[in-house]
Amino acid sequence: MSGDRGGLLIVCLGNICRSPVVAEVVRHRFAAAGRSLxxxxxxxxxxxxxxxxxxxxxxxxxxxxxxxxxxxxxQIEAGDFQRFDRVLGMDLANLRDLTARCPPALRDKLGLFLPTAGVEGVVEVPDPYYGGPEDFRYVVALAERGADGLLARLGG
Structure with a gap:
């Protein structure tokens, strides 16, 4: 992923809670480390x-x-599977939806964000939509752990 042109697409259900913050945190952490992604x-x-x-x-x-x-x-578009090098869902339901939409030849690009980032002990980023402020803060913290894990895995 480190040298790939297409980069990373982060996917959740509605694109208003988890995926926007994860994408922003990853961009921020990579930029702070002098890395472009x-x-x-x-x-x-x-x-x-x-x-x-x-x-x-x-x-x-x-x-x-x-x-x-x-x-x-x-919303995800058919061309996204070709355009991005990795398409990472926040939870297993997102991954199932992505797998159903993705052309079979491109399914090796799919995964879950936290395991791909090497975060241990948590597989899914929980949807905070029906929760309170602490649930949203927890998602931000998971985004930070995941971003740091991606940086470590990519030699940042």
Whole structure:
């Protein structure tokens, strides 16, 4: 992944909570380490296309030093599987949806974010949408662990 042109696509359900913050944290951590990596996010569903990130996630991200103000949700497109080198879901349901949509020849690009990043003890990034502020802060913390894990795996 370190030298790949297409970079990383981070995917959750609606692209308003988990995937935008993970993408922003990964971009931020890589830039801080002097590394360049194309990172985008999207959702498997289209309910929130064009919407900003959830206000609670924007607040949790802001508290941790990340800016989601420019984010606008989008849904995954067929061309994304070709365009990106890795397409990583936040949870097993996202991965099932991605697998169903992805051409069989490109399925080796699919995975889960946390295991791909080498984070141990947690497989899925939980959806905080129906939770409280602590759930959103937990997702930011998992994003940081995952971003640091990707950097370590890529020799950052």
């Amino acid at each position: 194309v990172v985008e996010s999207c959702g498997t569903g289209g309910w929130h296309v064009g919407h900003r990130a959830d206000a609670r996630m924007r607040e949790a991200a802001r508290e941790a030093g990340y800016d989601l103000s420019g984010h606008r949700a989008r």
